[in-house]
Amino acid sequence: MGTILRTFMGCTAILFGTTCMGAVKYIPENMKVELSLKVPGNNAVNYKLHPNKLENSYFDYAWYSDNKLPITVFHKVEERDSCIRLTVQLIAAQDVYFNYRQLLSTGYCHDNCQFYMPGFWYRRNLRSPKEAPSFHTSDSWIVSEDRLSAPLTGIYCEKKQQFMTVCRLDKFVNNALATHREGEIILSDKTSLGHTGFENKSGVATLSFGFPYREAPKSYIRKLTLAPAVTAYQHLKKGETILLTWQITEGEAKEYSDFVRHTWEYCYDTYSPEPLDTSYSIEYMKQTLSQFFVSSLVDKYPLVYNSGIHLRTDACTSNGQAEVGFIGRVLLNAFNAWEYGWQCNREDLKANSTKIFDSYLKNGFTEAGFFKESVNFDRNFEDPVHSIRRQSEGLYAIFHFLAYEKERGRKHPEWEQRLRKMLDMFLQLQNADGSFPRKFRDDFSIVDKSGGSTPSATLPLVMGYKYFKDKRYLDSAKRTADYLEKELISKADYFSSTLDANCEDKEASLYAATATYYLSLVTKGEEHKHYADLTKQASYFALSWYYLWDVPFAPGQMLGDIGLKTRGWGNVSVENNHIDVFVFEFADVLRWLSNQYKESRFSNFAEVISTSMRQLLPYEGHMCGVAKVGYYPEVVQHACWDYGKNGKGYYNDIFAPGWTVASLWELFTPGRAERFMEK
Structure with missing residues (x-):
């Protein structure tokens, strides 16, 4: 898989302590975008999408399939010194059930990397047994965002002392009941939960993220009990629009601990949790x-x-x-x-x-x-x-x-x-x-x-x-x-x-x-x-x-x-x-x-x-x-x-x-x- 983000060779980095944030670029030709559509009672069909640059438009790119699809995908890209704000819009031309995903290559060798999904995944989870999410079972994991203390995935390359993270910025207000916990499931209503994780693609560490939620290669349903993968499909009515926002960062850290420190501070500043106004003294x-x-x-x-x-x-x-x-x-x-x-x-x-x-x-x-x-x-x-x-x-x-x-x-x-x-x-x-x-x-x-x-x-x-x-x-x-x-x-x-x-x-x-x-x-x-x-x-x-x-x-x-x-x-x-x-x-x-x-x-x-x-x-x-x-x-x-x-x-x-x-x-x-x- 190719890259969407890379720090160009000529870019100048500014050091802040031990963290060096590089200039981030959006390269749509090297980003993998997929749309999975499901008709109830039938297996879902996956479609690879291709970019088309837009002129004089609020959005920067439209993404199309070789087939005519009932959903149009747009990307708006806001490049900043240390990150990219990526806004994705999905518009339905007819009633449809969908699952959207995108893959972002870090350019790091997967074998040289440690991984981080806060509150769930540390390094390679090798202390955990094979019956729980860990490298013992797979070197690629995608999970529902609610498993994580912040809806973020980070990949840290020990050899290069560099990292890349992706986090979701939308409002998390809805969830929907599902009648099944594995396979392709149709949600009973709207959800705010997407998915995030990392995958080994031809030896390259790749960030994987999308909406609504997926879990692969296994879902984790109870203590020491892995279950088959799950992919959720949400209904989008004809003429209905959904907006999804992610933020992608790159930086440098001298070690994994420093990477975790930087990422926690970044997450804290991003989500800005406020004390609750509880009435109990x-x-x-x-x-x-x-x-x-x-x-x-x-x-x-x-x-x-x-x-x-x-x-x-x-x-x-x-x-x-x-x-x-x-x-x-x-x-x-x-x-x-x-x-x-x-x-x-x-x-x-x-x-x-x-x-x-x-x-x-x-x-x-x-x-x-x-x-x-x-x-x-x-x-x-x-x-x-x-x-x-x-x-x-x-x-x-x-x-x-x-x-x-x-x-x-x-x-x-x-x-x-x-x-x-x-x-x-x-x-x-x-x-x-x-x-x-x-x-x-x-x-x-x-x-x-x-x-x-x-x-x-x-x-x-x-x-x-x-x-x-x-x-x-x-x-x-x-x-x-x-x-x-x-x-x-x-x-x-x-x-x-x-x-x-x-x-x-x-x-x-x-x-x-x-x-x-x-x-x-x-x-x-x-x-x-x-x-x-x-x-x-x-x-x-x-x-x-x-x-x-x-x-x-x-x-x-x-x-x-x-x-x-x-x-x-x-x-x-x-x-x-x-x-x-x-x-x-x-x-x-x-x-x-x-x-x-x-x-x-x-x-x-x-x-x-x-x-x-x-x-x-x-x-x-x-x-x-x-x-x-x-x-x-x-x-x-x-x-x-x-x-x-x-x-x-x-x-x-x-x-x-x-x-x-x-x-x-x-x-x-x-x-x-x-x-x-x-x-």
Whole structure:
């Protein structure tokens, strides 16, 4: 395939930091344009189109087929210093069902390239298994725009240190239901969703984009389940016109991380997400969420806990499953309820939290001294495999509890002894390269040696250093940062932090950014600056998972009917293609970075996150599809993907409000880490 855009040899580039934007040219003879038309009940027919230059016309080119077609295609081209604004007009001469696509060659050798579709595709998705979208299955992928945190595809040539991106600029207001999810489908109404992606065409990396949506060579319908390709056809009535707009850029970046940074800033500036004008104050959010602390309490087993995992959305009935961290966050919820109970003089919350803390101190540790991190009393089963992430999250919660108590003159020496012992065992677990195994057993034998969860351990190690004044823990934390810098951040390879997937995920980059943020808070001078720089670099990857635009829903899809705006919500991972409210301390990191680097995008977007994540608060008359007040939903299915049930516009039938409540509570309690480090 040929090129539409190339930087001519004689063009002069202007350097802006590490980004060099070249002069962009439109060369219609080298652009591939295709129109696919479908008559219901018949296979679609694809037509290649050819350009014709127009004179004295609003549009610059008309595109025709060798056959007479019922649709006329026009292009308007606005060339700028760093981009092309391409407006496409389709006019129907008769009623017709269509799918329009165009291919743009980058001129880069496909084998020399890494790829980027924000919130879905990073490099070649090689951390993901063949059952999910990745190069293991194909080196060419086209997806519906709603899968992406910005409707953009970028291709980065490592050899040339150059990139090209294409993004869609239209208003995204409509979506339509489809009766099928594969093959050639006719939409029930108008949609705003197009498609975007990349293809290997004769060894050349090529941007592929069009309207309405397509997915190829596979569609991704649920976790680790690829399905046949899909092409959607929209009805265009006789005399009806549709306008579509894309923007194409070229530039230079010294490495993939720099490419992601530049592209996120470009997307942020392009889509300009604004905070939502939500009527729920932080005080009201906490008051409502606190009902979860009361309703979910289970106190009939040796461990007392808030039941917050594997609940049905239509009942929210408590069960026998207690999980210290990850999706349960029992101890963090207990601390949040404890702190809030004292602030609001809620004796019920204080009493419940006391029961939880006392039960875990008495019955919540294994023989070796680790947390019993996942216990199922319904099945009389205790998971013998530990995770560095859950253990770390338990430590994190108890450190906040102890610091809060110490500040008020209350001491808990038994808890302190437990935490010291756990941190000392962490030192034994740590590998020579600074990493921690992802999963292990009570006897320290390794189950999963992957280092992707390492940054979760950094937080309690730094907290342990501050609380106990023990430099060994700080040294250990610094060694984790050495590993993060070498294996994750410098390689732009953030993986397997979430415990129910093995792939590229948001939480690995978010935890990496938070880990180096913690180290920045306790160091000075050049060391402080170094950790701050790492925080900034990792944060761009975490930010890239968060939506900068509002995905449209079809009438009848609950999330759209109740008005959900997706801006500020983060996609989860390549395997788990839904959005959620996982943020915890990340908004604090963004605000801190904003001050450190005088970068207003960070703090502005933190406010977008804060306001947007209030939308699905369940309260009487506004239950948002869950059964109990304060049980904030989790698996928010915003694209044609489901976790097992219900699909776009709904939740999975099973959810885990334990972590959603904890995440939102931290979001609405800013400055915790900085206050802890100041003590």
